[in-house]
Amino acid sequence: MSKYILAIDQSTQNTKAFLFDQRGHLVAKTSKAHQQLINEKGWISHNLEEIYEHLIDVVRELMLITQIDTRDIVAMGISNQRETAAAWSRATGRPLHYALVWQCARAAELCEDIREEYGTAIRDKTGMHLSPYFSAAKFAWMHRHIEEVQTAAAQQDLCFGTIDSWLLFRLTGGTEYRTEVSNASRTQLLNIQTLAWDAELCDWFNIPMNALPHVEESNALFGYTDIEGVLKQKIPIYTMLGDSQSALFGQGCREKGTVKATIGTGSSVMMNIGQELVIDPHGLLTSVAWTMNGITHYVLEGNINYAGAVIRWLKEDMQLVEDSAETQWLAKAAFPGDTTYLVPAFTGLGAPYWEDQAKAILCGMSRMTGRAEVVKASLDSIAYQIEDILDCIHQRVGLPKTALKVDGGVTSNEYLMQFQSNISRVDVHVPNVNELSALGAAYSAGIAAGLYPHSMKGMLHYTTFQQAISEEERQVLLNGWHEAVQLIHRPITPTLVSLQ
Incomplete structure (x- = not known):
């Protein structure tokens, strides 16, 4: 039974x-x-x-x-x-x-x-x-x-x-x-x-x-x-x-140094930092992952305001796509040498910048920039933001990057997952289920009730994306992104022009 x-x-x-x-x-x-x-x-x-x-x-x-x-x-x-x-x-x-x-x-x-x-x-x-x-x-x-x-x-x-x-x-x-x-x-x-x-x-x-x-x-x-x-x-x-801690548990990130990114409307990038408390004065958040059986694990976390919401912006506001699935083939079809960047600071820019008054910008366009290139820049912006937080987290705890587990509906976009691996120089693991918050709560309850084993190995299956560009290419892309981010610090002051 x-x-x-x-x-x-x-x-x-x-x-x-x-x-x-x-x-x-x-x-x-x-x-x-x-x-x-x-x-x-x-x-x-x-x-x-x-x-x-x-x-x-x-x-x-x-x-x-x-x-x-x-x-x-x-x-x-x-x-x-x-x-x-x-x-x-x-x-x-x-x-x-x-x-x-x-x-x-x-x-x-x-x-x-x-x-x-x-x-x-x-x-x-x-x-x-x-x-x-x-x-x-x-x-x-x-x-x-x-x-x-x-x-x-x-x-x-x-x-x-x-x-x-x-x-x-x-x-x-x-x-x-x-x-x-x-x-x-x-x-x-x-x-x-x-x-x-x-x-x-x-x-x-x-x-x-x-x-x-x-x-x-x-x-x-x-x-x-x-x-x-x-x-x-x-x-x-x-x-x-x-919910974010539950997704961390559901991903099996129960050891120090394991990292996941939940990519929903926004994104929560979170590392299990173990039992030692680390306070970051520069914008990362420290929270409790969980306390179970008398043992407390902490997390370092960075939150992104606009992740999957960028795709909604493309669809509902810009009307560049009719369906979210279109973004994948459009990004793949974009001109590889295009230098367009989107910094999606529609409601400010979250960690690690914390620019509440920032405005979104689309920059670096050429005459070759079209619909596909804007869609590609929009997807790329998700990966760049996640990489900025990953870099801060790993520097703060002094651990090398190894792997990133991801969850959320956007993870079905293979172009984005490959780009994330390229730009973060890590293996990106996409699970066979998306509902990781529910899964984490279910697994924890099942373990406590004696229905599930303490170890959850083998309960999830992953598709893995591995870095496929050179370090030189990666640095060029990142440098362009960081130059674009710097532009949000330059306020745009409209000039009123009389037409009379």
Whole structure:
């Protein structure tokens, strides 16, 4: 009789449910998108009740599709969008406000208020530069501006948490108010040396510590759920992980020096740096990868704003392609000697540059530059940005580059994967499945439940791309890219010309 692991991946755009069998193979998946609530100020929110209802819906649909006996599900794991901040009532479980999505910068002014006095100390305690990107500033914004949150805090009825905590609280009927270290380390309230909420950090952000969940190991037994009666019995929730860390685990990057890049809308480039904490003062972020069985692993991470989103720009805004798959053959057909570069700083430039006010540029064009060459430059920009972060990470930890594991929908583009190998001088390994965040949560839960072996070797199969250009060619390409990046430091000032 087959046994199964249920995995939930609650991402920025969708809530997904997955069923994995006892060999670790994906049996089926379901997905449901939720609304992106964006106002005239560009603030981005999610409806917490909608997200929870969609979780119930996708699990119910998964059970209908597979027709399995739900009593054969031995455990459940959860991966989730990181940094998105939620507030709800401890007594009723009712949300007190919409969730503030990780992309939302509404707390920027609040960060500037404390940056001069506490910015350096916050970085030293948390491994991350002060930013409205992280949950702490979002919690603080709600505490400052939302009356229902203020009232709940005064009555000691306030729950602040990331999405993992919200889902756990509701799945267990309000009996479990917990989080785990990978998510907690992205709030900017956790001291990543002590792995506990930090009283000074909470004070600087004006966050009541009694409103924060208990911090657990990543593969703890978090509680039991029957998912609002969808299952015939309650099953243990054995893992919660932030989605990028979960993808790292799913890729099998469990040893020091192993690296993965998740290439989605943006990109997270992450190295497991082992049990020794490294704080980078120059823009890389340090977070907890996971704590399992008493052992904590840390990561160095760089985040890119525009990766796969560049392809969407080509399709929806520039209308240069009708389908994402076109980009591959167009890039291959481009004139090899073209010197066009795209620096996709549409919302600023992320790590390692951190140029929030930068504007995108397309430069180096000649009369030979056409549609194919612009598409090629757009794909190349993804690889160049990843290489910049890889170079910084490897220099910081003093380890040579060896291999890069990748995941995300863009990895089906063979041109891009080959170019990534060429420009980064590493073997690029593309797995046979894309849903690595769900896979990581499922594997961790399956190991904790005793269904899967501790080692995951052989559970994934890879296609490997190897460097196919000379070092001289590589340096010429990189030099051109870095010259293009330097152009964003030169502000463009429009000149008004009278036509009279």
